[in-house]
Amino acid sequence: MNYTDVCILIPTLNEAATIGDLIKDFKKVGFSNILVIDGNSKDGTAQIAELEGARVVLQTGKGKGQAMIQAFELIESPYVIMVDGDGTYLAKEAPSLLEPILVGKADHVIGNRLEKYSPGAFTKLNLVGNRLINLLFDIAYGVQLRDILSGYRAFTLDSIRELELNKTGFEIETEISVECILKKQLVEEVPITYLPRSEKGETKLNPVKDGIRIGSTIYRLAKVHNPMFYFGIIGFVFIMAGLLTGTYVVIEWLDGTTRIPLSVLTALFIIFGLQMFIFGMLSDLIVTLHRQTVSLIQEKNKQREITNREKIIDGEDGK
Ligand SMILES: Nc1nc2c(ncn2[C@@H]2O[C@H](COP(=O)(O)OP(=O)(O)O)[C@@H](O)[C@H]2O)c(=O)[nH]1
Ligand SMILES: [Mg+2]
Structure with missing residues (x-):
């Protein structure tokens, strides 16, 4: 299989500290088809990404979810890897995410951060919040997934186009996971490394506000399924x-x-x-x-x- 068939999709909002190295790392592994969907960053993220040879598109609306939905329409490659631009995920682990798709075992692969995360990658609140959200999800949908909120995922273009996605913010990963189950797609999890964020780049996620939003999304979407x-x-x-x-x-x-x-x-x-x-x-x-x-x-x-x-x-x- 040719890595040019894989689009590396990176949503970014003010990730100038890490985006350059991240693109370089993916290129080193052999991926050259890189799409950065930028939320009109003020720190030159888009320019750095362009200099490194990525295709850069500015998002037309607001929020990570809107950016992803816009990007899914633009992509033509049959395989997609989605990754945060904050340098918390390793490019060299991308092939292991693709593996279950290539052997026909999965349509959608989630990089599970909760097995081998580095010290400091999660705050205590984040860790407890993640575990609670995954527990709620598993009960509501009758599945055994460990890390539905992971930002490192691989899927086929056909499988993502089949999903009905509307969430514009950080609820997008939840909605993707729910839709995969409703559309009876094969979902697999692969353990991945999770590193702490660079001190120069701040997280855009508010653990309490976004946590409550994610929890209520799981609950509301469960009405039809369970x-x-x-x-x-x-x-x-x-x-x-x-x-x-x-x-x-x-x-x-x-x-x-x-x-x-x-x-x-x-x-x-x-x-x-x-x-x-x-x-x-x-x-x-x-x-x-x-x-x-x-x-x-x-x-x-x-x-x-x-x-x-x-x-x-x-x-x-x-x-
Ligand atoms: N295009 C775009 N990207 C965003 C937006 N908000 C966050 N991101 C990016 O989405 C990724 C995940 O966000 P992050 O703050 O790392 O969330 P966390 O990993 O849950 O802490 C990062 O690469 C962010 O730069 C947005 O509004 N638009
Ligand atoms: Mg992140």
């Missing part, structure tokens, strides 16, 4: 609240005080919570039936295509 999870969480919160107020009501009642308004509230909490579980079960049923219908239609279409093809071949033979 409604029992979506409604179950709301139900769980209300039933817990009901049990709490209910315990208080019972304790007070044993002491001789009857709390009527709080008893009513307890009943409402529990009824609402149970209703959410019933909603979840019904939605789950609808989703399952819908999936069965879709797969039946797909199967029928496939059969029809095969019969049509056979008819055409028979016709040609008859001539």
